[in-house]
Amino acid sequence: MTYTYKYPHPAVTTDIVIFTVREGALNVLLIKRGGDPYVGSWALPGGFVRIDESLDECAKRELAEETGLSDVYLEQLYSFGEPQRDPRERVISVAYYTLTPSENRELKAGTDATEAEWHPVSKLPALAFDHSDIIELAQKRLAAKMEYSTIGLQFMPEEFTLSQLQVVYEQAIGRELDKRNFRKWILSLDLIEETGKKFSKGAHRPAMLYRIIKPGQVEIIR
Amino acid sequence: MTYTYKYPHPAVTTDIVIFTVREGALNVLLIKRGGDPYVGSWALPGGFVRIDESLDECAKRELAEETGLSDVYLEQLYSFGEPQRDPRERVISVAYYTLTPSENRELKAGTDATEAEWHPVSKLPALAFDHSDIIELAQKRLAAKMEYSTIGLQFMPEEFTLSQLQVVYEQAIGRELDKRNFRKWILSLDLIEETGKKFSKGAHRPAMLYRIIKPGQVEIIR
DNA sequence: CCAAAAGTGTTCGTACTACACCCATGC
């Protein structure tokens, strides 16, 4: 079965930058390519848009297929369309990005991926295609959005401490924050509340656990 | 000559939202469609991406072909890919937006356009495809960007008065501004300077003319 | 009792807001 057109058509893919904060650093999920081109290179998860699915649906589907993630915050980032960005044929990629909590996320290799692994954005391996550019832009967008929206909460698990949340903010915006100012600010937004529980870890005062009041929402603040 | 692929490929277009402020209102440039589908409807300028040009190049080329505009600020907005958004075939559109000075812009109808006209965004006609959605999103993006970048200067001709600039800001962000505060703010940015000339119009004190110090640049402020 | 992270208030500066009157011109 083949498909014929009067004019040349590009192929269209979605690629997804999946961020998490783990071991105190911002990480992205990469898969080791199992097929040509760039066999064995690290690349972003993603794949071709089916003829009857929307771009958002494609990104969601690829995300689920290649990593098992679903029901996450997903946002379109930018479209990349340099003519030679894929050696096979003209491929235009609509990039998305998403955030996920760091805790024990199960990584599974899908059909196109031989391996999936978290990589700190500070030391990425050589990447296939223009995926370095995509990650760089995603990181900028993330940093900007952390400053004026509640997107940062998407990184958090059900219950978390303010210190953990602060680390997430610091990693995502790439700058240290004052503890007292951060706590005053985040609490003044009325987006999180105490669970009443405490979290003990190590030889020091246990931390209060918080939860997100309206999970799944990303609001513009400021 | 035909082009055959193993899997179905979507067509890819760019569509361009061209903003200006004229007669004290934010306008977009629309063309009357000369071909199927939606013959006779108003639509955004744009067209198919050639197989060997980048998305940016395509947007620039279509802009020049259909309106004669070149050397303008042009920024990618979003990609629209609902499967049924074009009745002909699956078409994914990468939308761009741009700003142009209001003054006596020559409008020319190109190959695909029978007519090109400015329309106030406050009363748009029914539009082809999902172009209303595209304009709505562009307007939101523009308003947001006016607040934290110098994009607004892209609307201005070589020389302009502060009152004209204020009207542009008010129209683009959709809200009235205090004259004294606006002038203090815009002058504190050191982006514009007096030309020394004055502009007389009507029975009142003539206004000082200003020019942009570094034309063509869009900076992040705040 | 020591080490380690949790938790907590105040001061200062800056940047935005609100607001009303005189100026220069054409007719």
Add this chain to the structure above:
DNA sequence: GCATGGGTGTAGTACGAACACTTTTGG
């Protein structure tokens, strides 16, 4: 001289930035 838009300053407020010590726990 009057109508019209151009041009100017000050006071109050709110928000972000800087900054150090006490508390609670485990070992």
